[in-house]
Amino acid sequence: MANEQTIIQLTDPAQWRSAYDHVLTACFPPVELESYEMLHESLATERLRAFGIVGTDGAVECVVMLAIYGPVSMILYLAIAPDRRGGGRGGALLGHAIEYARAADVSYVLAEIEHPAYHQAHPEFGDPAARLKFYERHGLRILDVPYFMPALGPGTKRVPALLLGALWTSADVHRGDAAVAAAPLREFLTRYVAHSEGSLATDNAMTRLLTSVSGDEVRLWSVSELAQVPAGLLEPDELYAPQS
Structure with a gap:
């Protein structure tokens, strides 16, 4: 269950790569998914924040990304790996991102x-x-x-x-x-x-x-x-x- 696993901010490029390869590409059509290079740049410069749950094997199982533009934030790429769906992970991730945005005073x-x-x-x-x-x-x-x-x-x-x-x-x-x-x-x-x-x-x-x-x-x-x-x-x- 999602409440038995910790949602963390994904700050390591290896985690970003895992989220992209194992979660995002399986959940979004190409026309809706930025290239990894574009996402990496946005995450590295903190235009974008990523949060997720990492499995025991080190792979990211689910991810949500949040963009903040002044007083307005946008939830981006809320996704769960196909073999990890269920158990309330989506709702937990969404709630975590919303609370992060509120704490950032948006x-x-x-x-x-x-x-x-x-x-x-x-x-x-x-x-x-x-x-x-x-x-x-x-x-x-x-x-x-x-x-x-x-x-x-x-x-x-x-x-x-x-x-x-x-x-x-x-x-x-x-x-x-x-x-x-x-x-x-x-x-x-x-x-x-x-x-x-x-x-x-x-x-x-x-x-x-x-x-x-x-x-x-x-x-x-x-x-x-x-x-x-x-x-x-x-x-x-x-x-x-x-x-x-």
């Missing part, structure tokens, strides 16, 4: 999830509907933005129709019961997309995304209100990040 803990209406279940990479239910059990509410996953480099492919959700927000950014302050989200999306794609695109997809956070607040929807959330669909000429 105001938002976000996660990106495939929209189950546009992404099908896959025998290796999981079921988006089940994944959304998992995050719902951990408090997820969905931001009213047409989100897509940024490309992992200039000229590479974006992933359309993702959901951007909030797992936790601090009281100071609440705007009533169903909205949060927009300005920190706008700054985060600008930095996150520019870092991921190599530059900040000015195409219609990016314009739609930034327009959705251009006001004073952003609406939050419950998972049961998923039909109200604008889907981050992409036109053919928006599927790829611009060449730098």
Whole structure:
């Protein structure tokens, strides 16, 4: 069980390599997974933090990564090796990352999830509907933005129709019961997309995304209100990040 094993911060490059080779590549399609070299750089410079459980053989069994951009943090790559699933590890890892982010004095803990209406279940990479239910059990509410996953480099492919959700927000950014302050989200999306794609695109997809956070607040929807959330669909000429 997860509570019988210790979640630690993975700071050793050998642990990063193990997490990448034994967990991440088995759980994410190539279009959604950064190269090991990119992840290594982000972890080495502490733009990204990794937490996981290490087995008795020294191999990483499960991992969650957390990016922090000022007051906004993002859960990345929550994954468990296929032969280690079950036992509550996913929930334990997610809770650990959220508590770390809160201790770092962030105001938002976000996660990106495939929209189950546009992404099908896959025998290796999981079921988006089940994944959304998992995050719902951990408090997820969905931001009213047409989100897509940024490309992992200039000229590479974006992933359309993702959901951007909030797992936790601090009281100071609440705007009533169903909205949060927009300005920190706008700054985060600008930095996150520019870092991921190599530059900040000015195409219609990016314009739609930034327009959705251009006001004073952003609406939050419950998972049961998923039909109200604008889907981050992409036109053919928006599927790829611009060449730098």
